[in-house]
Amino acid sequence: MHFAYIDIDQILCKKGLCMKKQSLVKGAFVLTVAAFISKMLVFSNSIVLSRVLGPEGIGLKKMVMPFMGLMMTLTTIGLPVAISRLVAEADAQGNREKVKKILIISLVITGSLSILAVFLSVFGGKVLARYFLTDPRSYNSFMAMIPIIPIGAVSGVLKGYFRGRQTMNPIAFAQVLEQIVRVCLTYVLVQQLIPLGIEYAAAGAVFSSVLGEACSLIFFIVMFKISHHRKFRVSGLRWSHAREAKKVLSELLQTGLPTTGNGFVMSVSRAMQPIVITKSLAMAGVSTALITRQYGMLTGFVMPLVFLPGFINQSLGATLVPAISEANAKNNLHLINRRLNQAVGVALIVGVPSTILLYIYAHELMSVIYHAPAAAPLLKLIAPFFLLNYLQSPLQSVLVGMGYAKRAMINNILAKCTTVALIYPLASNPSLGIKGVILAICIGVILETILHYFAVLKLTDYALDTPTIIKILGAGMAMGCIGRAFFIYLNDSLPQLGGTLILLTGILVSVIVYLLLLGLLKVIRRHNIIKIPLIGRVLYVLFPK
Incomplete structure (x- = not known):
């Protein structure tokens, strides 16, 4: 199986060089590195906030963050994914000319929805803060969040464009830039505003997110202008051809609306699960205190922990949609299958060791990280099933890339409905309890993977790269x-090292x-490793040619 990685030196590329089309795995690697760096910056930011704002200030900030995500969902209506698919095809x-129409129509839609969302937010902010957020002091944070609505909407359109062009560098750099600006400004704004009150300091923390998104948008605009579309002219479009514009709009909504619908389904499912779980456990005779404790664990x-490596799936999904759309536009089923096998291979290379280590x-992980060894049986029960979760993102991306976003949503x-429906009969069984909740979740994961797989199979006659999958699974089990x-040996021989150091x-x-075994089995080769930034030239000697 062939895996290629992009050299991080390309960060220094100039103008058009940054806009060079990237392979599927190169693009995924760039986004993965950016996502990892961003996660570290977000973690650093959370430490700063917790020390400066305290629990009360954090609570005020967290109250409005879900609305930020909701507003972005409503104003973009899934268009970034649709744009990436249609731009790749065009x-x-x-x-x-179709690329121009896609961008202009998308900007008109998101711009109009942003204006409406801003209007409603400004005039409904006090009511929302008082009656829905339960704390009137969250009003300042909510108002500080409003500017991100139009900024994020335009950023979403440009992200979709760059994904469609299969040039992930601008997205990766903008993501890191956004987090750097956010981390730097958070401390400054909070320190300046905290003498005015905790509610103003929390608003400053929220506004730092807005400024980070604004810097990201400026970067996208600059990169768009220095690309080969810098001579982009709206006047060049013949708007008299309303039928073509209507067709483009229909194609955008065909992918965008199901994507939005899927997001709402996820939100509703997350909202319903706590209610169903607590009621079910109560029916099983579990005390209120124990229900809270088990649900918290x-x-x-x-x-x-189960979702910790999830940014790999997100990166793969973002790069796979336009790659599949491009192959689909050429009616190249062989290329679709090859790219899907590449994505599945990368997902499993990460997913298998993550699952086995968990x-x-x-x-040990539950004891060291959370001081909650009682949660270990729950982790051991759910971890093996979630290996299938690593297959869902590539399979769903193929459906979206081929224009079957509605099928993916269904x-x-x-x-999700199966999971919610099974929680009550399983969790209310006294012999299962919280394990019944986990079984319901796992059945949902299995069902979703099977449905995606058979939908892809029907469309493409997809064949899994079974030898490579067997090699990855074998390397993981041997690992x-x-x-x-080795861990048991260290624990018995050198207990003085301490549990944390022995675990690490x-x-x-x-x-x-695991990596050495992948090399010996020729799943990863030397020419793949040498392209990994910083450590590639050190590690490549350990792998066969």
């Missing part, structure tokens, strides 16, 4: 056995063993 066909300890070190709805044996050493040795 680019493959050499149809620049599942959602606060177990699920964050399983074999469940007790699959997601069926899976688990060797790594765990065991995980590090496990990962090294």
Whole structure:
């Protein structure tokens, strides 16, 4: 299996060089690196906020953050994904006029919705803060959030354009730039505003997010102008051809609306689950205090660890949609299958060791990170099933890229409804309790993966790269056995090192063993490794040619 990576030196590329089309795995790698850096910056930002604002200020800020996400969903209505698909198709066909129409129509739609959202937010802010956010002091934070609505809407359109052009560098750099600006300005604004009151300091923290998004938008505009579309002219379009514009609008909404619908389904599902779970556990005879404790362990300890490597899936999904759209525009099913196998391979290379490490070190991870060893059985139960979650993103991206976003949405709805429906009969069983909740979630994951797989199979006659998958699974299981044996040896021989250091050493040795096994099995080759920034030239000697 062939994996290629982009050299981080391309960060220094100038003008048109940055706009060079990238391969599927190169683009995914760029976004993955950016996502990892962003996660670290977000973590640093959370530390700064927790120390300066305290729990009360953090609470005021967190109250408005869900509305920020909701506003972005309503104003973009899934258009970034639709734009990436249609731009990739138009680019493959050499149809620049259609690219112009896609961008202009998208900007008109998002601009109009942004104006409406801003109007409603400004005039309804006090009512929302008083009756829905439960604390009138959150009004300042809510008003500070409003400017991000039009800024984020335009950024979303340009992100979709760059994804469609399969040039992920601008998106990656903008993502990191946004977080750097946010982290730097958060401390400054909060310190300046905290003498006025905690509510103003929280608003300053929110406004730092707006300024970060604004810097990101400026960067996108600059990169768009220095691309080969810098001579982009609206006047060149013949708007008298209303039928063509209507067709483009229909194509945008065909993908955008199901994507938005899927987001709403996810939101509703997340809102309903706590209610159904607590009621079900109460029916099983679980005390209120224990329900709260078990639900907290599942959602606060177990699920964050399970989803920790999730940015890999997000990066793959973002790059795979336009890549599949391009191949679909050329009616090249062989290329679609090859790119899907590439994405599945990368997802499993990350997912298999993550799943195995969570399983074999469940007790140690829960003890060291959360001081909650009682949550370890829950992690061991759910981790193996969530390996399938790594397959969902590539499969769903193929459906969206081929124009079947509605099918993907229906699959997601069926899976989420099944999960919610099964929680009550399983969790209310006294012999299962909270484990019944996990089983319901896992059945939903299995069902969604199966539905996506058969939908893709029907469209493309897709064939899994079984030999490579077997090699990855074999390397992962061998890694688990060797790594765990080494961990036990250290724990017995050198207990004075401490649990945390022994755990980190065991995980590090496990990962090294896994990479070496992938090299020996020729899943990863030397020419793939040498292209990894910073450490590639050091590690490549360990891998066969």
